[in-house]
Amino acid sequence: MYAFGGVILTFLNTFHEILSGNFIEAFFEYFIFSALPPTSVYQVLLTVAAGTTVAGLKWYVAMSRR
Secondary structure, X not given: OXXXXXXXXXXXXXXXXXXXXXXXXXXXXXXXXHHOOOOOHHHHHHHHHHHHHHHHHHHHHHHHOO
16 A cells, blocks of 8 residues: 555656756655655655555455456
8 A cells, every 4th residue: 555655646746846947856755755755654654545545445446357
């Protein structure tokens, strides 16, 4: 679940910077959220919650097509 959540949170945190044209800021946001480990319990729980949601939705879609 952690891998799914990391990708989603990295995308959400860098999306705003990319749209506003701050590519240097977007790079730093991407690096901070993808390469560095979480620094608080909140970040760990948020990443796991996002990953669980994405994995659950992927499972639901896969099972509904069977």
